[in-house]
Amino acid sequence: MGARVRSAFGWAGIGVTAAAVVFGVWAFTLPPGAPPEGPHEDVRNGVFAVPVALITATVVAVAAGYRMSRPEEPPPRSLVLWSAGAAALAVLCSVPAFPADSFAPTADPTVFGESERTLALWAVLPLVSLGAVLFLAGSARWPERARRYRYGGLAAGVLVVALCAALVGPAARYRPLEHTFLDAAPGAAPEVPTDITRAGWTWRSPESTAVRRVEAGTHGPLVVLDDGLVGLAGETGEVLWTYRRPYSPVLETGVLPDGPERAYVVHAPHPQQEPSAGETEWIRTVLDTATGRVVEEGPFEERESDGPAFSVARFPQHSPSYISEWKEVLTFYDPFGGGEWRLPVGSSDPDRACTADTGGLAVQEGVVLVGAQCTDRDPGAEPRWADLEYGEQRDEMERLGERAVVTGYDLATGELLWRDERPGDPDKAAPILVLGGPARPGTDPVVLTSDVALNVHTGEEVGIVPDHLLFANGGIPDRSAYLRLDTGGAVVMEDPGGSEPVLMHRTSAAGEVVGTTELSQRYEEVARGLPLGEAMVGTQGSDTVLVIDLDGAAGGEPRRIGIDAGPEVGRALVVPVPGAVVAYSRRDSGIGVGVGSVVVNGLVP
Numbered sequence: 001m002g003a004r005v006r007s008a009f010g011w012a013g014i015g016v017t018a019a020a021v022v023f024g025v026w027a028f029t030l031p032p033g034a035p036p037e038g039p040h041e042d043v044r045n046g047v048f049a050v051p052v053a054l055i056t057a058t059v060v061a062v063a064a065g066y067r068m069s070r071p072e073e074p075p076p077r078s079l080v081l082w083s084a085g086a087a088a089l090a091v092l093c094s095v096p097a098f099p100a101d102s103f104a105p106t107a108d109p110t111v112f113g114e115s116e117r118t119l120a121l122w123a124v125l126p127l128v129s130l131g132a133v134l135f136l137a138g139s140a141r142w143p144e145r146a147r148r149y150r151y152g153g154l155a156a157g158v159l160v161v162a163l164c165a166a167l168v169g170p171a172a173r174y175r176p177l178e179h180t181f182l183d184a185a186p187g188a189a190p191e192v193p194t195d196i197t198r199a200g201w202t203w204r205s206p207e208s209t210a211v212r213r214v215e216a217g218t219h220g221p222l223v224v225l226d227d228g229l230v231g232l233a234g235e236t237g238e239v240l241w242t243y244r245r246p247y248s249p250v251l252e253t254g255v256l257p258d259g260p261e262r263a264y265v266v267h268a269p270h271p272q273q274e275p276s277a278g279e280t281e282w283i284r285t286v287l288d289t290a291t292g293r294v295v296e297e298g299p300f301e302e303r304e305s306d307g308p309a310f311s312v313a314r315f316p317q318h319s320p321s322y323i324s325e326w327k328e329v330l331t332f333y334d335p336f337g338g339g340e341w342r343l344p345v346g347s348s349d350p351d352r353a354c355t356a357d358t359g360g361l362a363v364q365e366g367v368v369l370v371g372a373q374c375t376d377r378d379p380g381a382e383p384r385w386a387d388l389e390y391g392e393q394r395d396e397m398e399r400l401g402e403r404a405v406v407t408g409y410d411l412a413t414g415e416l417l418w419r420d421e422r423p424g425d426p427d428k429a430a431p432i433l434v435l436g437g438p439a440r441p442g443t444d445p446v447v448l449t450s451d452v453a454l455n456v457h458t459g460e461e462v463g464i465v466p467d468h469l470l471f472a473n474g475g476i477p478d479r480s481a482y483l484r485l486d487t488g489g490a491v492v493m494e495d496p497g498g499s500e501p502v503l504m505h506r507t508s509a510a511g512e513v514v515g516t517t518e519l520s521q522r523y524e525e526v527a528r529g530l531p532l533g534e535a536m537v538g539t540q541g542s543d544t545v546l547v548i549d550l551d552g553a554a555g556g557e558p559r560r561i562g563i564d565a566g567p568e569v570g571r572a573l574v575v576p577v578p579g580a581v582v583a584y585s586r587r588d589s590g591i592g593v594g595v596g597s598v599v600v601n602g603l604v605p
Helices: 003-028 049-069 077-094 116-137 147-173 390-400
Strands: 178-180 198-204 211-216 221-225 228-232 239-244 250-255 262-267 282-288 294-300 309-311 329-334 339-344 353-364 367-375 403-410 416-423 446-448 453-455 482-486 489-494 502-507 513-519 530-532 535-540 544-549 559-562 571-577 580-586 599-604
Touching: 003 116, 003 147, 077 116, 116 147, 198 559, 198 580, 211 250, 211 571, 211 580, 221 250, 221 571, 221 599, 228 250, 228 262, 239 282, 353 390, 367 390, 446 482, 513 544, 530 571, 535 571, 544 571
Parallel strands: 309 329
Antiparallel strands: 178 239, 198 599, 211 221, 221 228, 228 239, 250 262, 262 282, 282 294, 329 339, 353 367, 367 403, 403 416, 446 453, 482 489, 489 502, 502 513, 530 535, 535 544, 544 559, 571 580, 580 599
16 A cells, blocks of 8 residues: 555544544434333443544544654554554444444334434444544555645545435434235135134234234225234235334324225324324325225325314224214314314204214214204204203203104215104103114114114114014113114014023014024123124134024024134134134223234134
């Protein structure tokens, strides 16, 4: 190596070291970010890297000062040894000091904490290491005539540090996206099975995220995770596609309410923002549930409201829902830019004097259902209806006469679809609504009150429940008794109490009892379960699925199917999907099952 080249190396080392010190001072001024929660947090926050970098920089500075004062003389042996020791120390400490939990590609998502300052402070150490090595490589004689090599080397060293400083921010904000998809749909979509006999497959969720729920896609289950979605084949459990953002804030994810063909993930485009940030900008990504391909992407506005406000995406098509958190006026909004509408409830109705109960609000298959007790009185007349106490409102209804009213509104637009109105009963409160699970293919769902059963989509009265199976107490129907309600018929559980057997009745579309199964006991799990063809499916504990044949062939004893509960201890849930009925265990509290692997079981015919 020529003397001039050695001079360039030496000055480059000085440039890198000096600029790295300045870079380190700037790094201390950065916000701390979200520190990781893993072991050796002090190491990963740069506390270990900084003193080593300072020691090395000090040695290089002393050595550089000596060399500048005697450029033509060979460096003393002690100087070389000190410089080599400092360089070796910095190089050896760079790897263990690396903040793995602050850099997404190397971090475990469960302990990841974004911190640009942490990465910047650590970057000082390898930069100082590089400066020490370069200085050591050029520590021989520095000819006076190699001045332009000195300046070039010095400028190159500073440029290296500037480049690193420019890359620290993007490196800290980088978030890997896990996205696999199919080129085309995997054949024809399978049907939801009408009977199950065994566990045909299992799928285990990633350890680093939580399972919120399982929904039905077009070709099988859609596993809704805290950080994204996974689409499975219903018949085999094969992973069809994956869309996960394990290192980015994810606000919402699930199947769109207009059907199982599309799903969505709402995530933050700027990874440094957290969901609690008031000015977070969100991006909505819409995917085809058959292939996992992105079909639409755009901004998403998180809505803030002083009163009860419900995203229409909260009410998937296949899942009947009751609304309990209401007061005066409900707001339904489309989080994907479709606007909002308001629904005055009970005494807040400006057009009619009414009362309502929390049990009188429900949503099924895109229809908002409201049960109310009304009377022919101007709500604005003095005293104003809304200002009266509930007892006073009831007195007015008894004096003026009351009407039991059930109304259906379009969930997306608020359009009035239908209204059923009939004479009320002074001994009964406002209508309490009962939903009977997902409707079978080819039928419409039915909503039941203590007096009448109505088609959810049209409001037409349907006589699927005979009078002797209308179980109500004070006008409040027993929700646990009605396991299936659709226009094809009903499944009603009758529990006489005492030593009398529990009966499971099946009715036709005309309300005739076509079969009765006598159960050996009341299976609460089945009462909370799923109607499937001519059977009821429920769960027992976290590792058993019960199947009760409604034709009585098993003598009222359930068939038991063992499932893999995984590490979760809680009640198992069953969800019908194309190709299978999936069962998975979750805790009874909270939205998800907690971070950790969850086993999804596919039950097949």
